[in-house]
Structures are given as C-alpha cells and as structure tokens.
Amino acid sequence: MHLIYKRIFFIVTVLFFSQIASAQVDPPVSVDPALQEIFNSKTPKEYTIAGITVGGTKAFDQNLIISISGLAVGDKVLIPGTDVFGKAIAKLWKQSLISNIEISFTKLVDRDLYVHFELTERPRLAAFKFVGVKKGERDDLETKVALVKERVVTENMRLSAVEAIRKFYYEKGYRNVDIRVEEEVMTALNNAISLTFFITKGNKVKINSVNFSGNETLAEQKLKKQMKGTKEMPRFTLYPISVKNPYGDSAKKMTFKEYINNVGFLSLTKTKEIIDPYVRLKLSSGKFSDKKYTEDKESVLDYYNSQGYRDVVIVGDTAIYDVKNNLNIFLKVNEGRKYYFGDITWKGNTKYSDSILNMVLGIKRGDVYNLDLLNKRLGKQVSAEGGDVQSLYMDDGYLYFRIDPVETAVNKDTIDFEVRMSEGAQATYGNITISGNDKTKDYVIRRELRTVPGEKFNRADIIRTQRELGQLGFINAEKINPNVVPNADNGTVDINWEIEEKSADQLELSAGFGGGIGLTGTLGITFNNFSIKNIRKKSTWDPLPSGDGQKLSARIQSNGKAFRSYNFSFTEPWLGGKKRNSFTIGYSNTRYSNAYNQFTGQYCKSCGDTSYVKTSSFSISLGKQLKWPDDYFNLIYALNVQQYKLKNYPNIFAGLSDGTSTNVSLKIALVRNSAGPNPIFPTSGSNFLLSSQFTLPYSALGINSGSATNPYALPEFHKWRFNGEWYVPIGRARGADKNKQFILKAAAKYGFIGRYNSKLDISPFERFQVGDAGLSNNFALLGYDIIAHRGYPVYSSSNPRVNPDNVSSNQYFTIFNKYTMELRYPFSTSASSTIYGLAFFEAANGWYDFKSYNPFKLRRSAGVGMRFFLPMFGLLGFDYGIGFDRYNQAGGLKGAAKFTFMLGQEPE
Numbered sequence: 091m092h093l094i095y096k097r098i099f100f101i102v103t104v105l106f107f108s109q110i111a112s113a114q115v116d117p118p119v120s121v122d123p124a125l126q127e128i129f130n131s132k133t134p135k136e137y138t139i140a141g142i143t144v145g146g147t148k149a150f151d152q153n154l155i156i157s158i159s160g161l162a163v164g165d166k167v168l169i170p171g172t173d174v175f176g177k178a179i180a181k182l183w184k185q186s187l188i189s190n191i192e193i194s195f196t197k198l199v200d201r202d203l204y205v206h207f208e209l210t211e212r213p214r215l216a217a218f219k220f221v222g223v224k225k226g227e228r229d230d231l232e233t234k235v236a237l238v239k240e241r242v243v244t245e246n247m248r249l250s251a252v253e254a255i256r257k258f259y260y261e262k263g264y265r266n267v268d269i270r271v272e273e274e275v276m277t278a279l280n281n282a283i284s285l286t287f288f289i290t291k292g293n294k295v296k297i298n299s300v301n302f303s304g305n306e307t308l309a310e311q312k313l314k315k316q317m318k319g320t321k322e323m324p325r326f327t328l329y330p331i332s333v334k335n336p337y338g339d340s341a342k343k344m345t346f347k348e349y350i351n352n353v354g355f356l357s358l359t360k361t362k363e364i365i366d367p368y369v370r371l372k373l374s375s376g377k378f379s380d381k382k383y384t385e386d387k388e389s390v391l392d393y394y395n396s397q398g399y400r401d402v403v404i405v406g407d408t409a410i411y412d413v414k415n416n417l418n419i420f421l422k423v424n425e426g427r428k429y430y431f432g433d434i435t436w437k438g439n440t441k442y443s444d445s446i447l448n449m450v451l452g453i454k455r456g457d458v459y460n461l462d463l464l465n466k467r468l469g470k471q472v473s474a475e476g477g478d479v480q481s482l483y484m485d486d487g488y489l490y491f492r493i494d495p496v497e498t499a500v501n502k503d504t505i506d507f508e509v510r511m512s513e514g515a516q517a518t519y520g521n522i523t524i525s526g527n528d529k530t531k532d533y534v535i536r537r538e539l540r541t542v543p544g545e546k547f548n549r550a551d552i553i554r555t556q557r558e559l560g561q562l563g564f565i566n567a568e569k570i571n572p573n574v575v576p577n578a579d580n581g582t583v584d585i586n587w588e589i590e591e592k593s594a595d596q597l598e599l600s601a602g603f604g605g606g607i608g609l610t611g612t613l614g615i616t617f618n619n620f621s622i623k624n625i626r627k628k629s630t631w632d633p634l635p636s637g638d639g640q641k642l643s644a645r646i647q648s649n650g651k652a653f654r655s656y657n658f659s660f661t662e663p664w665l666g667g668k669k670r671n672s673f674t675i676g677y678s679n680t681r682y683s684n685a686y687n688q689f690t691g692q693y694c695k696s697c698g699d700t701s702y703v704k705t706s707s708f709s710i711s712l713g714k715q716l717k718w719p720d721d722y723f724n725l726i727y728a729l730n731v732q733q734y735k736l737k738n739y740p741n742i743f744a745g746l747s748d749g750t751s752t753n754v755s756l757k758i759a760l761v762r763n764s765a766g767p768n769p770i771f772p773t774s775g776s777n778f779l780l781s782s783q784f785t786l787p788y789s790a791l792g793i794n795s796g797s798a799t800n801p802y803a804l805p806e807f808h809k810w811r812f813n814g815e816w817y818v819p820i821g822r823a824r825g826a827d828k829n830k831q832f833i834l835k836a837a838a839k840y841g842f843i844g845r846y847n848s849k850l851d852i853s854p855f856e857r858f859q860v861g862d863a864g865l866s867n868n869f870a871l872l873g874y875d876i877i878a879h880r881g882y883p884v885y886s887s888s889n890p891r892v893n894p895d896n897v898s899s900n901q902y903f904t905i906f907n908k909y910t911m912e913l914r915y916p917f918s919t920s921a922s923s924t925i926y927g928l929a930f931f932e933a934a935n936g937w938y939d940f941k942s943y944n945p946f947k948l949r950r951s952a953g954v955g956m957r958f959f960l961p962m963f964g965l966l967g968f969d970y971g972i973g974f975d976r977y978n979q980a981g982g983l984k985g986a987a988k989f990t991f992m993l994g995q996e997p998e
Contacts, residue, residue, distance in 0.1 A: 125198050134171040139163055140202035146209040148281050150187065155207060158182055167203070175205075187242055188212060212242045213275070216282035220255075222289040234258050243273075243283060255287060263294040263377040266415065296323045297378050298416040304405070304423040308397065316389040318821075319382025320419070378409075378417055387421070394425065398458040401426030429459035432499070432506040441483065441513055450479050459505055468493050468509065475774075476550060483513065484549035489576055489583055490514030517547040520582030526589040529632075530564065530619060534639040537664060538562070541572075541585050552585075557775075559587075560767035562639065564594035564619040566921035567768040592921035593961040594618035598645070614645035616964075622660070639663055655680040665712070672713035672726075680705045684739060703739045707732040711757075722764045728757040732855075732873060742872070743854060749800035753855050753873065755807075757783040765817055770924045770959045771916055772817045773833050783809040783856065787846040795850075807853035809843040811875070813998070820913070835912040839998065841875060843904045852939075857902040860936040861885045863969070863990035864997020877906055878997035879934045881951025881971030881988050903936030905943055908998075924959035930971070950974045953987075967992035 128135075142161060144152040156162070159178035167174050175193050182191055190210035197204040218237050220228045235251040252269050259267045268290040276282040299322055302310045314322075387404055394402040407421040431453055436444050451467045465471050469480020470493065476485070483491040492512040499506040522543055524535050538558040540551040552572050560567030569590035576583045598614035621638035624630040630637070641661040648654040659676035684701035711728035715721060732753040740747035759781035765772035785806045788795035795804035820832040845852050856873045864878030879885075909932065916926040933948035953971030960966070969990045976986040 137203040141204040144207045213283045217284040264291045265295040266292045316393045317386035320386045398428040432504040438511040487516035487546040489517040521584040523586045531637045557766040566590040566592045612647045616643045670715040676709045701738040704735045724761045726759040777815040779813040781811045789847040805853040812840045833914045837910040839908040858906040881973035906936040908934035
C-alpha cells in the first residue's frame with residue numbers, strides 16, 4: 091500500500107476498492123500555505139495529530155469510528171514516510187460498515203495537524219422477502235438465510251443468503267434453482283434497503299439410473315439395494331408374487347404395458363395402487379440427495395466388506411444429466427480379493443477357556459472375512475442385546491476388561507487373528523446415588539435399581555435398570571443416564587443415576603347441554619405417581635399428593651338420562667414395599683336407559699327410570715414377580731364380581747327384558763414383558779400374555795344357574811387368551827438422533843370361550859367383539875373383549891360375506907384369531923410428546939363355534955396411521971385402513987376404506 095502526496099490541494103483522498111487502497115486528489119480550489127509546506131517538503135517531518143473529525147455518519151457514533159481507525163489525538167506521524175492513514179483505512183474497511191472513505195488534512199498549526207474522515211455508510215437491512223415459493227418454504231428459508239434486520243448489508247451477506255437458498259433446494263432435489271436478488275431503497279427510513287429474492291425452482295432432478303461397473307462378483311441389483319437413499323425413478327415395473335401367476339412366467343418382470351395387455355384393462359388407481367393379488371408395484375421418489383448419496387456409497391462399501399472384500403474401493407463416480415435434466419449415476423468399483431477368516435487365537439484369557447470364547451465368538455476358520463462382524467462378536471461395537479465376548483466378562487464384574495483383535499498373518503486370501511485381552515480385576519458397586527427426582531421419592535427410584543452397593547458389577551444390571559425406570563411412566567426413558575465412575579484404586583464403581591421426571595398425569599374433560607338430554611360430559615383424571623400415604627398432608631398436594639409411584643384413576647361420564655358411568659381404580663406396584671407385588675382394586679357402575687325414542691326422535695325423561703340396564707362391578711388383583719424361568723415373568727390373580735340388572739330393557743338378550751345376572755370369575759394370567767425401554771414406543775423385546783378365566787361349574791355342582799325367565803342368572807364359562815408381541819429394530823439409525831429408527835412390531839392374538847356343560851349355551855358374557863378401532867359400545871356392558879381390526883367396522887359373522895356394514899349384531903364370537911404387522915417410525919420421542927407413524931397389515935376373524943372355525947379364513951386389511959402421546963391427554967391414534975375383503979362388495983376402493991380413531995391406549 092502506498093500513500094501519494096501531491097502539491098495541488100490540501101485534501102489527500104484515499105479510496106479502497108476490493109481491499110486495495112489508493113489515493114485520489116480532487117482538482118485544486120485554493121491552497122493553504124501551511125498545508126502546502128507539507129507537500130513541498132523533501133525530507134520527512136514529524137507532526138502531531140491535534141484533532142480528528144468525522145463526517146457522513148448517520149448510524150454510527152463518531153468516537154466509535156475514530157476508535158476503530160486506530161488514530162488518536164496526540165499520535166506522532168511522519169510525513170512523508172508514515173503509513174498510519176492507510177492502516178486506518180484498512181481497519182475501517184475491515185469492519186464492513188462503510189462503502190467509501192476519504193481522509194483529508196484540514197488545518198496545520200505549527201506541527202499540529204488536524205485530520206477529517208468523510209464516510210459513506212453501508213445501508214441497513216429493513217426487510218427481506220422471497221417470491222416464487224410456497225409459504226411453508228418461505229418459513230423454512232427465513233431460518234436458513236440467517237438474515238437479520240437492522241444489520242449492515244454487505245456483498246458477502248447477499249452471497250451467503252443466495253448460497254443458503256440454493257443449498258436448501260439442492261437438498262430437496264432442485265439442482266437448477268435460479269435466484270435473482272433485487273434491492274430497493276426504503277425512502278421512509280434513514281439509509282435502509284429491502285432485499286427481494288426471486289426464486290425459480292425449476293423441476294426436481296430425479297435419478298434416471300444407477301449404474302455399476304467393475305462389480306465382477308456381486309450383482310448390480312444387490313448393490314443398488316444397499317443404496318437406500320439413492321433410488322431410481324419408478325418404472326411401473328410389476329413383479330409377480332404368486333407361483334401360479336395367471337399373467338405368465340412368475341420369474342419374469344412385467345412392464346406396465348405388458349401388464350395392461352395381459353389383463354385387458356387398467357387397474358391403476360389415482361393413488362398408484364394396483365388392486366391385484368398377483369403383482370406388486372415398484373415405486374420410489376427418485377430424488378437425489380448429496381448427503382444420502384455419500385451415505386449410500388459407504389453402505390455399498392460396507393456391504394462389500396461384509397462379503398469378504400476388505401480392499402474394495404470406489405475408484406470413481408460421476409453423474410451425467412440426460413435430455414430431461416435427470417441424473418444418470420455411474421460408479422466404478424475395484425472389488426479386490428475376497429478374504430476368509432483363518433486361525434483365531436486368544437491371548438491373556440484366564441477366566442474363560444479358548445473353547446468357551448470360540449463358542450461365544452461364533453466365527454470359524456473358512457468363514458467369509460467380515461471385520462464388522464468380528465468387532466460385534468468381540469463387543470468392540472456396543473450392543474444392548476449382549477451375547478458378545480465383552481458382555482460375557484462385563485456381566486461378571488470385569489469392568490476394566492479390554493480386548494483388541496490383531497491381524498497376525500495374511501496368507502493369500504486367509505487372515506489369521508490374535509485376540510489380545512486384559513481381564514483386569516472384578517469390580518463391585520460403590521456409591522449409588524440418584525439425581526433429578528424433584529417429585530418422586532428416592533425409595534421409589536431405588537427399589538427399581540439392580541445396581542446394589544457391595545454386589546459385583548454387571549453390565550446387564552445397568553441395562554435392565556434403565557428399562558425398569560423407563561417403564562414407570564413418570565420418568566423420561568430417553569433421559570435416563572447411568573453416570574458410571576470407576577475407582578481403579580479400590581476396585582469399585584460409583585453410579586449416579588441421572589433421571590428426568592416427566593408429567594404423567596392425564597385429564598379428560600368435556601361438557602355440553604342438549605334439549606331433552608340435559609347435561610352431558612366427561613370428567614376423568616389419572617395420576618401415575620400418586621401417594622395415598624400423604625393424602626392428609628396439604629403441603630404435598632400438587633395438585634394431589636405424589637411421589638410414591640402409585641396410580642389413581644377416576645372417571646365420570648354422563649349423557650343425561652340416556653347414560654351415566656362411574657369408574658375408579660387404584661394400584662400399588664410394590665405392596666409391602668419389599669417385593670414387586672402389585673395390588674389393584676377397581677370399581678365401576680354404569681347405567682344405560684331407553685330414554686331415546688327412535689320413532690319420535692325425542693328423549694323421554696321418565697323412560698330412563700322405567701327402562702334401563704345397570705351394571706356394577708368390583709375387581710381385586712394381586713401380581714407377583716417370578717424368578718423362574720426369568721424375572722421378566724409375572725403371575726397375576728384377579729377376582730371379578732359383576733352384576734347386571736335389566737328392567738324393561740329388551741336390547742341385550744333376545745326374549746329377555748327383566749332380570750339380574752351375577753358373574754363371579756377368577757382370572758389367572760402369566761405375563762412376560764421385556765419390551766422397552768419406552769413403554770409408549772418400545773424398540774426391542776417382547777410382550778406375552780397367557781390367561782385363563784373361570785367361573786364355578788354351577789351345573790356340575792347342582793347349583794341352579796338360571797331359570798326359564800332368566801337363564802343367565804349365574805353364567806358359567808371358561809375363557810382363554812394368548813397375546814404375543816415382538817419389537818425388532820430394522821436397519822440402522824442414521825443422522826444425529828440414534829433413536830430415529832424403523833421398528834417392526836409383529837403380534838399374534840387368540841381367544842376362546844367355552845362351557846362346562848354341553849347342554850347349556852355358551853355364556854353370552856365375556857365374548858369377543860371384532861372390528862373397528864377397539865372402542866366400546868353398549869354390548870361392552872357384558873364384559874366383551876374388544877378386538878380392533880382396522881379397515882373394518884364391527885362384524886359378527888364368519889360366513890363368506892365380507893362386508894359387515896349395517897349388520898345388526900345380537901351376539902358375538904366365542905373364538906377369534908388376529909395377526910398384525912406394523913412398521914413404525916418415530917418423529918419425536920421426547921417426554922413432552924411421543925409421535926410416531928406406522929404402516930400396518932392385519933388379518934383377523936371371529937367364529938361362533940369349532941364347527942365353523944377356519945384359521946385360514948381371515949379378513950385382511952392394510953393402511954397407515956399416526957400416534958400422538960401427550961402426557962395430559964394420553965395416547966391419541968388415527969388410522970386409515972383398506973379392507974381387502976370388502977373391496978368388491980363395498981363399492982370399490984372408497985367403500986373398502988375406513989378411518990378410525992382411538993383414544994387412551996393401544997387397542998387389542
């Protein structure tokens with residue numbers, strides 16, 4: 091940088107363009123002799139800056155400008171020879187606050203020099219907007235471009251905003267976005283402008299084809315399957331899925347045109363769903379994403395590695411646009427040699443023999459080389475399921491265990507390994523502390539802990555404790571953190587269980603008033619961390635006494651004269667406080683009346699007292715945790731007493747409108763529940779239930795269980811149920827949130843109700859209602875098990891008719907089968923809201939007796955749904971299902987579809 095002085099005028103002007111300083115001098119008007127002397131001098135002279143003034147500022151303080159420049163009154167400058175003015179310009183320019191700077195000398199008194207800065211400030215941003223895009227995209231862009239109003243507008247700011255917009259659409263598949271920026275001066279404001287971004291997205295760039303070369307051993311289709319996020323555009327290719335395919339060779343793919351020619355008509359709906367049991371449609375978005383493409387290339391390499399090709403590399407990849415501006419991707423791989431495991435030896439093991447370690451490892455000489463598999467079996471990759479070598483040691487107290495596989499020889503295609511380990515000493519639990527429980531008492535948390543001071547360290551204990559705490563319902567399962575602190579000096583390990591409480595109380599409230607009906611509404615409360623011991627202590631009420639882990643539920647519902655119901659239950663999960671023995675009592679009282687006259691469409695106020703059915707029930711149950719076969723098992727005993735009283739109410743039993751029935755039964759259930767850790771959204775484990783329910787065999791005991799006027803005074807039956815559910819994570823979680831992973835739920839459920847005496851009818855009580863969303867109706871008064879079947883309304887016939895709409899049911903099934911497959915994906919697993927989507931396939935049916943029972947005749951459905959768990963309201967669910975066996979009889983696809991809503995808990 092060079093400062094040029096000329097003897098023409100007293101002003102020395104320095105301008106910066108693209109961070110380069112140069113001097114500009116205006117034509118002379120008049121010459122100050124004192125200032126003229128500065129320029130006439132051939133030898134450097136020292137001057138003192140006696141004053142600094144600033145002009146042209148509108149938004150910035152003058153003292154701030156002087157401070158940034160680095161110049162100050164009293165500074166000594168040497169002219170010519172000193173470059174302090176050039177440095178001052180550089181400092182001011184670096185702040186990006188100004189667009190032009192001029193420095194001039196205004197006066198010289200002896201050796202005192204007076205300096206003036208004349209500035210042109212950059213404008214500030216008053217507003218910005220996006221034109222040519224949707225509102226939702228505009229909202230997203232506002233956070234992406236990082237523009238802040240009242241900030242100084244720089245060229246770098248504009249370029250960064252444009253780049254952020256381009257990147258935003260680039261990730262969405264729009265790779266040819268045109269962005270034009272216009273600037274408008276805001277005359278009403280002081281030195282302010284607005285920016286308008288005109289955006290033309292163009293068409294999405296789709297993937298026309300993915301092509302591999304160099305893959306001599308692995309088929310291209312297998313490699314494409316590894317690229318989950320980089321899929322080709324849909325080809326409408328139809329794959330026969332039945333061996334007996336009426337359209338031709340089952341091993342041949344049919345194009346869309348061939349399918350139409352074979353079938354003779356087009357059966358492709360607006361939703362691109364083909365209603366044909368012999369084919370399935372291959373569909374994909376075809377959208378290109380750089381991030382997913384990078385991940386998919388790693389997946390291809392991982393797949394090669396799992397097949398023994400440890401030297402594989404992608405030597406090149408390119409993308410070529412076709413005439414339709416779609417991508418053709420080409421990848422070239424160098425597979426290298428296929429390797430196999432050789433001898434695997436162990437070094438440093440004293441606790442377990444080589445044979446035991448080889449059995450746990452499960453890898454033999456000659457197996458295809460797979461380093462990921464080796465690390466997983468050794469425990470180098472942490473897994474909650476265990477079953478690896480490291481888990482074997484850590485489950486026996488060896489906290490300081492270390493293991494390292496080392497390649498010792500590579501003989502052509504065979505690789506030998508030596509597994510070196512350091513067992514260390516066994517550790518015991520030291521101090522066990524709890525933090526984060528502001529409401530819940532320590533003993534409620536501590537009784538769930540399996541990490542007991544003085545006992546041997548066990549990795550499985552920590553994993554199991556996390557599950558048990560998550561199952562409580564009032565602890566955030568996602569935030570449970572066992573902070574493990576090893577103490578190598580004394581061989582102990584301290585654990586501080588960090589937890590986060592969440593709101594688990596629920597409120598249900600609705601009210602209304604109708605002419606002729608009167609007041610209607612529902613009030614329900616559920617407290618999942620209740621404390622009955624502190625009910626008399628007002629200081630513990632928030633809003634009710636809490637902290638002891640008990641559950642209290644109460645609900646009142648009324649529909650004027652037509653219906654009212656009271657329900658109450660209380661559960662103590664640790665009866666006595668020493669063992670996991672649950673105790674529950676429940677009471678309900680319900681009344682339905684014939685207050686509504688279907689002929690007049692009016693409500694009869696007096697009819698509710700003369701025509702009704704009342705039910706009263708009381709239950710008490712005791713659960714006991716078992717130690718065998720394992721401590722996931724629980725045995726539950728329940729005694730149920732129900733009384734039904736009919737008065738001039740002919741809507742329940744045919745030919746019977748008055749009478750009283752008393753149903754006394756004992757239920758025994760064996761439960762094994764290892765699903766978790768989040769009870770709302772389990773990601774692993776299983777849940778099984780086998781139950782049997784009995785009444786006394788009154789007829790065999792000579793007890794008169796009924797009469798001609800009321801054959802159901804003492805119903806007798808035996809009832810059996812089996813439920814099985816499995817939760818399996820699919821694939822691997824991607825991205826920062828490792829909890830976001832597809833979960834496959836598979837379920838099978840069966841039910842049967844029988845009789846002791848073949849001369850008596852099967853009890854009308856405790857049967858199975860199948861269909862719809864699992865919500866109750868009037869017939870739930872009789873204790874029916876309500877089995878949901880999405881895509882179908884409630885049905886009651888097992889004959890070939892598959893459209894149960896508008897069927898008036900007067901009895902329900904004695905046998906049912908149901909099978910479910912669900913693929914779930916979580917959108918949020920936070921304590922404040924658990925949200926997940928699902929796609930399901932279900933098959934179910936019910937039968938009246940074994941003569942008509944056909945386990946292969948099931949009604950099938952498929953669809954999608956959403957689940958929302960809000961602590962205040964519980965679980966909400968929406969499903970849209972299509973009943974396949976209703977399609978032809980229900981007026982096409984629209985008539986076969988059904989929307990269902992569920993509230994409270996997952997239906998059976």
